[in-house]
Amino acid sequence: MTDHERIARLHREAPLTDVHVHPSLKAYLFRRNLWRHYTSGRTFNPFSSRSDFPTLERGGVGVIWATHHLPEVQLFRQCLLLRVAGRLLLPAYKKIVTGGRMQRLIEMIDTLEREIARRPDRIAVAHSAADVPRIRASGRIAVVHAVEGGHVIEDRLDNLDELSRRGVALLTLSHFFDNGIAAQTDGGIPRTMFIRKLCPFNFRWAQPSALTPFGREVVRRMDRLRMIVDVTHCTPEARGAVFAEMEPSRPVVATHVGVGRLNPDPYNLTDDELREVARRHGLVGVIFMTYWLRQPHPPEDGLDLIWRTIEHVHTVTGSFDHVALGTDFDGFTDPPDDVRDASMLPAVTGMLLERGMAEADVKKVLGGNAQRVLAAGWR
Numbered sequence: 001m002t003d004h005e006r007i008a009r010l011h012r013e014a015p016l017t018d019v020h021v022h023p024s025l026k027a028y029l030f031r032r033n034l035w036r037h038y039t040s041g042r043t044f045n046p047f048s049s050r051s052d053f054p055t056l057e058r059g060g061v062g063v064i065w066a067t068h069h070l071p072e073v074q075l076f077r078q079c080l081l082l083r084v085a086g087r088l089l090l091p092a093y094k095k096i097v098t099g100g101r102m103q104r105l106i107e108m109i110d111t112l113e114r115e116i117a118r119r120p121d122r123i124a125v126a127h128s129a130a131d132v133p134r135i136r137a138s139g140r141i142a143v144v145h146a147v148e149g150g151h152v153i154e155d156r157l158d159n160l161d162e163l164s165r166r167g168v169a170l171l172t173l174s175h176f177f178d179n180g181i182a183a184q185t186d187g188g189i190p191r192t193m194f195i196r197k198l199c200p201f202n203f204r205w206a207q208p209s210a211l212t213p214f215g216r217e218v219v220r221r222m223d224r225l226r227m228i229v230d231v232t233h234c235t236p237e238a239r240g241a242v243f244a245e246m247e248p249s250r251p252v253v254a255t256h257v258g259v260g261r262l263n264p265d266p267y268n269l270t271d272d273e274l275r276e277v278a279r280r281h282g283l284v285g286v287i288f289m290t291y292w293l294r295q296p297h298p299p300e301d302g303l304d305l306i307w308r309t310i311e312h313v314h315t316v317t318g319s320f321d322h323v324a325l326g327t328d329f330d331g332f333t334d335p336p337d338d339v340r341d342a343s344m345l346p347a348v349t350g351m352l353l354e355r356g357m358a359e360a361d362v363k364k365v366l367g368g369n370a371q372r373v374l375a376a377g378w379r
């Protein structure tokens, strides 16, 4: 069996899962056709497409946690350059700055579902964890809805109920700006990105609260609704408060982070937090951005850093049961040159095998852990 065949088999069996990827973002803002591949680009490129459906298929991706995110209005309020760009891309800009946030988020979910419905023989939405293997058995990609940024629920618990009804499995509580739920790490946008240099963002509220009283209610409601809590973007204090508030039996996840040992940024998880995630049978999705994986970060290749992050989670937790892939493709990010889009994910699998991982462990990282967390934490 050639390496190529072996990797393709592992992707089928795992199945290969990306726990944080944004196909709907540009599809919604720019009315993009997700059955077409535009460009992957080498650097940051707001018009790239790295997780369109043909690209996912080429990479052998079997499951995506499709993360819906409505950019915060403050980005534009606080940045002249983005306002100017907004004028040039008026339809997209209007979707962000007008209308209710929840309403816009639902429109984004509708957009993805419409694109999916054009080829029901190739991709389908999962409405429960048990749907995932069923969809995979017919050779299709399974899509699990997730939402990034609690600002979209507009400080209303009934909007959480609505997301749950729409089939959303997971909510990332925080994002770039402090919201009514939890404080963020004041570094959601890399400091090296041009936009940070040109715009003096103020991500903080006057009186930051790690997890607000409403945030505590959100966590409890998510436990009850069986929605998975994602602590990515939360400050270390907010992460601690979430751990304390959650039912101990519920899995907790951080879908797109690195580890503090390799890059001691508050965005990344400390060794104690990795052990906490393991105790709760949760998982950590390794982000595909060298900026978060290591400081100072090498500008180009990421495979080695992805490996070192996976290896570190293994060292700290004692197994490969709590680590997965959370690329953040198409989230207006700058992925490493050696894995620029989903079609290049076989390189990750090849690397894991080269580093001597057993096939059973490789399959856990590629998708087994994600499916376990979905079954334990969702419905």
Ligand SMILES: [Zn+2]
Pocket (backbone or CB within 6 Å): 148, 232, 233, 256
């Ligand atoms: Zn994010």
